[in-house]
Amino acid sequence: MTATATEPSRGLAARDDRVATRPLAARLLSRPEVGSLIAAIVIFLLFMAVAEPFRNVANVGTILYGASTIGIMAVPVALLMIGGEFDLSAGVAVTTSGLSASLLAWNFGLNVWVGILLALVVSVAIGAFNGWLLLKTGLPSFLVTLGTFFILQGVNLGVTRLLTGNVASADISDMDGFATAQKIFGSEVTLGPVNLKITVLYWVVLTVIAAYVLLRTQMGNWVFAVGGDAAAARAVGVPVRATKIGLFMAVGFCAWLSGMHLLFQFNTVQSGEGVGKEFIFIIAAVIGGCLLTGGYGSVVGASLGALIFGMTQLGINYAGWNPDWFRTFLGVMLLLATLVNMYVKRRADLR
Amino acid sequence: MSTATTERHDVVGHSNTPILELENVGKSYGNVHALRGVSLNVRQGEVTCVLGDNGAGKSTLIKIMSGLHDHTDGTMKLDGVARRFGSPRAAQASGIATVYQDLALAPLMSVWRNFFLGNELRKGPLRTLDIARMKRICEDELGKMGVVVPDLDRPVAGLSGGQRQCIAIARAIYFGARVIILDEPTAALGVKQSGVALRYIVKARDAGLGVIFITHNPHHAYLVGNHFIILKLGRVVLDAHRDDLTLEQLTTEMAGGQELAELSHELRGIDPGKVIEPGEVEHGHVEAPALSREELKAVEREDEEEPRA
Numbered sequence: 001m002t003a004t005a006t007e008p009s010r011g012l013a014a015r016d017d018r019v020a021t022r023p024l025a026a027r028l029l030s031r032p033e034v035g036s037l038i039a040a041i042v043i044f045l046l047f048m049a050v051a052e053p054f055r056n057v058a059n060v061g062t063i064l065y066g067a068s069t070i071g072i073m074a075v076p077v078a079l080l081m082i083g084g085e086f087d088l089s090a091g092v093a094v095t096t097s098g099l100s101a102s103l104l105a106w107n108f109g110l111n112v113w114v115g116i117l118l119a120l121v122v123s124v125a126i127g128a129f130n131g132w133l134l135l136k137t138g139l140p141s142f143l144v145t146l147g148t149f150f151i152l153q154g155v156n157l158g159v160t161r162l163l164t165g166n167v168a169s170a171d172i173s174d175m176d177g178f179a180t181a182q183k184i185f186g187s188e189v190t191l192g193p194v195n196l197k198i199t200v201l202y203w204v205v206l207t208v209i210a211a212y213v214l215l216r217t218q219m220g221n222w223v224f225a226v227g228g229d230a231a232a233a234r235a236v237g238v239p240v241r242a243t244k245i246g247l248f249m250a251v252g253f254c255a256w257l258s259g260m261h262l263l264f265q266f267n268t269v270q271s272g273e274g275v276g277k278e279f280i281f282i283i284a285a286v287i288g289g290c291l292l293t294g295g296y297g298s299v300v301g302a303s304l305g306a307l308i309f310g311m312t313q314l315g316i317n318y319a320g321w322n323p324d325w326f327r328t329f330l331g332v333m334l335l336l337a338t339l340v341n342m343y344v345k346r347r348a349d350l351r
Numbered sequence: 352m353s354t355a356t357t358e359r360h361d362v363v364g365h366s367n368t369p370i371l372e373l374e375n376v377g378k379s380y381g382n383v384h385a386l387r388g389v390s391l392n393v394r395q396g397e398v399t400c401v402l403g404d405n406g407a408g409k410s411t412l413i414k415i416m417s418g419l420h421d422h423t424d425g426t427m428k429l430d431g432v433a434r435r436f437g438s439p440r441a442a443q444a445s446g447i448a449t450v451y452q453d454l455a456l457a458p459l460m461s462v463w464r465n466f467f468l469g470n471e472l473r474k475g476p477l478r479t480l481d482i483a484r485m486k487r488i489c490e491d492e493l494g495k496m497g498v499v500v501p502d503l504d505r506p507v508a509g510l511s512g513g514q515r516q517c518i519a520i521a522r523a524i525y526f527g528a529r530v531i532i533l534d535e536p537t538a539a540l541g542v543k544q545s546g547v548a549l550r551y552i553v554k555a556r557d558a559g560l561g562v563i564f565i566t567h568n569p570h571h572a573y574l575v576g577n578h579f580i581i582l583k584l585g586r587v588v589l590d591a592h593r594d595d596l597t598l599e600q601l602t603t604e605m606a607g608g609q610e611l612a613e614l615s616h617e618l619r620g621i622d623p624g625k626v627i628e629p630g631e632v633e634h635g636h637v638e639a640p641a642l643s644r645e646e647l648k649a650v651e652r653e654d655e656e657e658p659r660a
């Protein structure tokens with residue numbers, strides 16, 4: 001028991017000579033978003049090669065618009081997945097939000113902005129309810145949100161028919177506040193040959209904020225922890241319940257943002273819309289490197305996943321292929337991207 | 352070391368008041384009574400050792416003190432005031448830090464993120480994580496334990512069991528403000544790191560912290576302990592001060608008295624140096640060691656004791 005043997009001085013803390021320092025490339029390659037980045041580049045090059053209109057700069061706006069409508073939801077869904085949970089109700093929750101604003105304003109003759117704020121409350125409350133029920137019952141989020149998925153789907157159809165006698169909400173474009181709201185949620189700017197929808201701006205801003213929160217704040221640290229091992233996180237003092245409920249509320253907030261765009265883009269909302277979208281958000285997150293089991297993933301990756309969707313959706317069209325194949329293409333993409341993720345990560349970890 | 356031990360009693364004595372007091376505390380998991388009528392005091396500037404067989408209730412006891420579980424009977428007092436910690440975060444706010452037996456590390460998170468999990472350092476108006484400072488502190492603290500973790504950005508899942516245990520210990524020592532609880536901290540450690548962990552326990556005591564040290568090793572316990580508590584089937588069967596106990600007595604008490612003597616007698620016949628011809632057996636064909644009549648009786652007695660509770 002000599003002091004020198006047990007307490008090596010700090011500077012000398014003998015570096016273990018079995019480990020070499022890792023090259024920068026290896027460290028970059030072990031990032032979770034690398035698979036989606038490779039996939040995005042490959043798909044971009046593919047459609048550049050085969051689809052003539054894809055090369056037209058004016059179409060950039062259209063492609064980015066498609067990507068943004070998915071990306072706005074894929075970002076919070078990715079955060080939630082890193083936090084260890086799913087939200088299968090995310091797709092129909094967008095419709096619920098749009099319908100709430102529209103039906104409340106129209107039915108009670110309110111200013112459109114009052115409807116918008118009420119819809120925000122409804123959307124965030126749905127998220128909070130999902131989180132609360134999950135923690136209260138201890139059921140897996142897959143089941144809980146499958147329940148809310150069906151409930152919301154039914155409510156969307158039922159309430160809309162009850163109030164309007166129709167399957168869509170009434171056109172609210174002549175109501176007070178509509179013009180300003182449309183500026184906020186549905187406008188577009190022209191940059192040279194490119195027309196950019198405002199959703200693209202929201203998507204980019206959301207991605208930047210979420211990536212910052214995830215990697216550079218205490219909240220982000222907690223998100224990784226509750227997804228990786230909730231019991232361990234609780235044991236060292238992470239407020240697990242608040243973190244998870246907060247994540248569900250973030251999904252609710254983004255569903256509201258998407259729902260408002262839906263409403264002010266088309267002036268009316270189809271009550272059956274949104275079904276199946278939840279899987280697209282989840283797939284974007286998975287392509288972006290999020291583990292289904294939680295505790296690992298990337299927001300930037302999820303946005304790249306959304307971009308892949310945007311490019312594919314239009315690229316198939318532009319290439320003149322039969323759009324029936326879109327889903328097949330997506331399935332293959334999903335498998336390839338996850339395999340690349342796994343392969344690249346394993347290789348990088350070994351270096 | 353032994354001179355320091357005797358001096359310590361004279362300096363500190365038994366006069367200081369307990370920071371944590373448990374009175375008749377019980378804990379049931381459904382129909383399992385894991386703890387029954389446990390009373391003990393934890394004083395600052397002392398090391399309280401908790402010993403006992405597997406399943407005796409040691410971890411359950413410390414989980415109550417660290418806020419992970421709520422007790423079902425009795426009272427726990429912090430600074431003389433009855434308290435129930437709603438969560439581990441509340442216990443930490445009261446200055447209690449814990450090394451759990453299962454370590455409580457998030458496997459996919461990096462070493463430094465795990466080290467500061469729940470206690471992140473932040474800076475600036477945006478409350479950004481102060482990553483550089485956290486990495487530096489983490490590296491320093493691990494270096495002081497004599498562990499070299501190659502890359503603080505690697506996930507802890509890729510580290511050895513002992514390295515992970517060192518992270519958990521270093522974290523508790525760094526964040527423990529008044530009480531440090533260590534649940535079998537030396538279980539996965541090498542000789543050198545065990546020595547360092549024991550030195551840390553003494554250092555924490557000397558800094559005036561209350562230390563609760565759970566171990567299966569009476570030698571480790573006797574090296575650092577002021578107070579010894581032995582649990583058996585959820586009850587305190589021994590609560591003695593160091594002055595009233597020798598290492599031999601402690602070892603004997605832990606092993607349940609007679610049992611150890613019998614074991615050593617029995618094992619004398621095994622001929623430890625012997626080498627046997629290589630052989631192969633069918634599944635399940637290695638004979639079970641025969642239990643002596645006393646051992647069987649002891650097991651039966653324990654079984655009887657349960658339903659009576």
Ligand SMILES: Nc1ncnc2c1ncn2[C@@H]1O[C@H](COP(=O)(O)OP(=O)(O)OP(=O)(O)O)[C@@H](O)[C@H]1O
Binds near residue numbers: 404405407410
């Ligand atoms: N979550 C739980 N649910 C039900 N029973 C439990 C739970 N945790 C512990 N027990 C029971 O409580 C008793 C005490 O367990 P505990 O973990 O406190 O033992 P221990 O003294 O720490 O043992 P070891 O030395 O093996 O760590 C055991 O009989 C165990 O089966």
Ligand SMILES: [Mg+2]
Binds near residue numbers: 410411
């Ligand atoms: Mg234990």
